Amino acid sequence: MTPPSFQHLTPEALDEWLTADAPLTLVDIRDPMSFANGHIPGSRHLDNDSVPALLEASPRAQPMVVVCYHGHSSQQAADWLAGQGFSRVYSLDGGFTEWQHRHPDRVER
Template sequence: MSIRQVSASELKTRIENEPHLFLLDVREPNEFEYARIKNSVLIPLNQIPQRLGELNPQQEIVVICHHGVRSQQACMYLSHSGFKNIANLTGGIDAWSCDCDSSVPRY
């Protein structure tokens, strides 16, 4: 099964044109507090199974982590749970900081 990948610059354009795009951040709370994309929602990777009901399977979800590994795992889990419209932010918040918004701290 192949998960759709979205680059940071593509995501930036999509956010500008689709303000209701759901951004799911699967990092830990301390990482989220340090650096995040505006309007993203934090559900740490290990909490996704218990909090699946908070997500809308009909809505497009872009999943974010530090470099794109945990978010890819989350995408696979969501896909196996029946979510059809999901994408992984390639390079994670680090790519976002480098390519789109240098005010977001790197770590």
């Protein structure tokens, strides 16, 4: 069994990166309505239609953080994105649900 090609990222670590204004690509793979109802500031919604633009425009060496509902689906997406040549891909532990619980002041609607 091959090890995952992505890493796990805690909400605390992401909060530190955002506070430091670290360059990163933040993608949210939840459904469009959930994304519209609240998301992490600076994130972009990613679905099958927007993947080609992401692949074309995002720097491969810049950290990419994938967000889903609870931190499960994002692992599969992160693994796939790492396979597309992104070298530093992370799955947000606990997903948006945990983020919103820990950082309600850092949710954009």
